[in-house]
Amino acid sequence: MTSPQIQHFPFSAVVGADGPDGPDPMALALILTTIAPEVGGVLVRGEKGTAKSTIVRALAAVLPPVEDRPVPLVELPIGATEDRVTGSINLESALAEGRAEYEPGLLAKAHRGILYVDEVNLLHDHLVDLLLDAAAMGRATVERDGVSMTHEARFVLVGTMNPEEGELRPQLLDRFGLTVEVAAPRDPALRAEVVRRRMAYDADPAGFAARYADAEAALQARIASARSLVGEVRLTDAGLLKIAEVCAAFDVDGLRADIVTARTAVAHAAWSGRSQVTLDDIRVAARLALPHRRRRKPFDAPGLDEDLLDQVLGDDLPPEPDGPDDGPEPEPQGPAADGDGAADDGDGDPADAPADAPADAPASAPPTDGDGTGTAPSNVAATAAAYRTRLLTVRGVGAGTAGRRSRARTSNGRRIGATTPTAAGGAIHLTETIRAAVRHQVARGRTGGRLLLEPADLRVAVREGRESNLVLFCVDASGSMAARRRMEQVKTAVLSLLLDAYQRRDKVGLVTFRGAEAEVALPPTHSVDAAAQRLEDLPAGGRTPLAEGLLEAAHLLAVERTRDPQRRALLVVVTDGRATAGADAVVRSRMAAGLLAEAGIASVVVDCESGPMRMGLAATLAEHLGAEHVPIGEVSAEALVDVTRRAA
Known part of the structure; x- marks a missing residue:
């Protein structure tokens, strides 16, 4: 019988996850965020067919079990409603028994596990906000349909996306702890190896997984060891100052970048079996935590100036200072020098345009x-x-896909009324459901006790939001x-x-x-x-x-x-x-x-x-x-x- 751990392609069998110099950036980012979930999750950006979903689904199998149970992997579909994510009143018990019971949502089911969102850039913004808040706080609060409660929701959030299908808003992009860019290998030998492994797995999943059983067990043991060590890793004041210098040099907004970089450096030190953060740990952390946070113009792809990073890091960590030290002021250069604000505040200055723009180009230039x-x-x-x-x-009120532009009837937004449910479903409007049932209580023979409800009484909320x-x-x-x-x-x-x-x-x-x-x-x-x-x-x-x-x-x-x-x-x-x-x-x-x-x-x-x-x-x-x-x-x-x- 096939065990649950080999239902997916083995993590260590993914080309790049088993490199001679250690895991590639995508595999490493996933490992580090499981060692230290407070890092804030991982966003994997890349073209189609780059094993994004494959490696995420394989991750759960190599994580140490929780109370003798496999780590849950919960997938959130992009069409999910808010009540499906956070949970809501149990409709069956409400209608059949007259009791208001809470039915857990996907956040509760992902507790102590992995919450995976494929095509996260296509998920409604308010749901992404909700997920990121829960991942950062470690708990979820439900205030809807007469339910008011807070429950634990500690999970590793992993999102994958294809940038060709649209970007995340910069505010949401910044909320992911780590981001990696992936692309298909251009080396023919590597491409052939990817195909070879995939065909071998499809032909005999159990046999293929068995060949990687030792590697999977070793990886699981190393992650468990790193988790036990991470609380003991020491980040010196000199190391913390170096992280601040790096973040300042790349002109990132706010302090989230400094915090995430520090946590990632600590996780990498634990992964490497060290009890103190080194310059190499900071370099790895910066490459994963900063590319999507540096200030850049709209349409610029995330990236990091490696020369600038090496220049700021230097060759070794300086001795720890005796007292407070603001550190050297970084010279403005690279992407930070143009002063063009982040895409969400639009405070760029037209004067920053290149001085050599060909304003004197002849009007009679060839059309080609x-x-x-x-x-x-x-x-x-x-x-x-x-x-x-x-x-x-x-003009008017549409009914298109929820977005951020024109007025529309959508699945999210402010509640403006109620209607009978359709095939599309929707959030229950309890007040209107009860109001619809009240008028029929005498005809249904109610003489006291609980309210007599029938499916025809059900009403769902009509919401007005914005469409794209x-x-x-x-x-x-x-x-x-x-x-x-x-x-x-x-x-x-x-x-x-x-x-x-x-x-x-x-x-x-x-x-x-x-x-x-x-x-x-x-x-x-x-x-x-x-x-x-x-x-x-x-x-x-x-x-x-x-x-x-x-x-x-x-x-x-x-x-x-x-x-x-x-x-x-x-x-x-x-x-x-x-x-x-x-x-x-x-x-x-x-x-x-x-x-x-x-x-x-x-x-x-x-x-x-x-x-x-x-x-x-x-x-x-x-x-x-x-x-x-x-x-x-x-x-x-x-x-x-x-x-x-x-x-x-």
């Missing part, structure tokens, strides 16, 4: 140069403050748009909205048209990083296939509506209105605009025509679209955001 080449850094810096004060919302939206840009990249200043303004404006979507977790898409055809430069995605890169590399030149661009946008929006009918969209068409590609180009473009108008797509036309002699074609296009028309003089990063707000 991609107009925006070399100017993207200044564009991003110039829009860093715009998203902080602007909000694009869709789809912002689809349809950008004219033809020759008439190739003038450098015009495209620079367009790119700056679009990047402003992308920065806003970065925080609000909207889906974004990009359609471009030039020459004889339109192209979906980026299908709707949560990855605004990818959208920014496509925009930066956007080439310009050729004729203007306006009809093709509008039809491509219409097709894309129709597909998205089929996939997600509740997500509302806003189409932003950026063009001078000319249609010069193919026969009857003007007629076809107006017909395409009419199709979008009939579909009820909210849209805005940004008129990029300039000069004293204007044909007014974009204004005519706006009429056929039923869209608001905005002249080129209003196209700037700030003005375009104003326009889209008014059009929503």
Whole structure:
């Protein structure tokens, strides 16, 4: 019979977890946070197919048992509701027996174990907040549906995510103790070994696990030993001062980085069998605790300047000071030197833009140069403050995916009423459930005692929160748009909205048209990083296939509506209105605009025509679209955001 410990791929069999120099960063981060759970959990970022889920599920098997029971591994689905996570009233006992009993949620079940969230970046923000608070405090408080209680919830929180599907908000990213970036190996020999082990496991799971039984047992014993030692590890004042110097040099916000780095260094010393933290422990800890906390501009990937780290650490820990010592003041350099605030406060200064930005680039540069080449850094810096004060919302109340933008009926938010339950379920509204039952008590023969409840009395809460939206840009990249200043303004404006979507977790898409055809430069995605890169590399030149661009946008929006009918969209068409590609180009473009108008797509036309002699074609296009028309003089990063707000 297969034992529970070999239901998953063995931890020590994962390529990288058994390296000659010790575990790779992902495996090491997971081990350290189990040695010292107060580190705060691990976020594993990486592309698809990099064994993220495999190694997390294997982790529980190598942890020392709790009271002779295997360590629980609880997986939290991204569609979980708040009552499923925290627990709530037991509906069966309430309706059948009239007793209000607490039914534990996933946090309670994960106590003394691992709580694993795959695709944590797609989890609702309020649930991520709840998980991180519970992981930090070691307990969970439930105040809902007439239940008020606090219970132990000490667990190791592990989240995995693919950055291409969207980022975590910086505030939430910072709450994870450690973060590691993983990628598939590029060495053919390593890739072959990964496939070899996977095929061997699939062919004979029990036999494969047996070959790694000794390694698993040794790893389990080492983790148990480190756990017993971690409380005795000494972090000297000199070591603590060095940690502070490292955190200051990378200009991290707050003191959480210092605390997490110190705890991780202690855990690594225990893992290495040492009773005192060394410089190597601090170096390892900094690499795991600081990359996602350093100040960086939006769209910059987490990372750490290894040269700066080595420079600050030096060769050895200094002798312990006799008294308080503030330590040397680190020189501003690396990512900290630009003074650009963290993505959540948007306090960047446009003056920090590179001095060598090619402001004098000729307007007649060849279209194939991609107009925006070399100017993207200044564009991003110039829009860093715009998203902080602007909000694009869709008028009315929707029912889309919970997010942070437009008003909507969602599974979270403030309770505004109640309704009968649907297949989607929802949180029980006790007051309305009782009110619905009261009117039938006489007919049900109640003469006293408990309230007589039936399933038809059940009411669930109606909540109003915020939804995420789809912002689809349809950008004219033809020759008439190739003038450098015009495209620079367009790119700056679009990047402003992308920065806003970065925080609000909207889906974004990009359609471009030039020459004889339109192209979906980026299908709707949560990855605004990818959208920014496509925009930066956007080439310009050729004729203007306006009809093709509008039809491509219409097709894309129709597909998205089929996939997600509740997500509302806003189409932003950026063009001078000319249609010069193919026969009857003007007629076809107006017909395409009419199709979008009939579909009820909210849209805005940004008129990029300039000069004293204007044909007014974009204004005519706006009429056929039923869209608001905005002249080129209003196209700037700030003005375009104003326009889209008014059009929503």
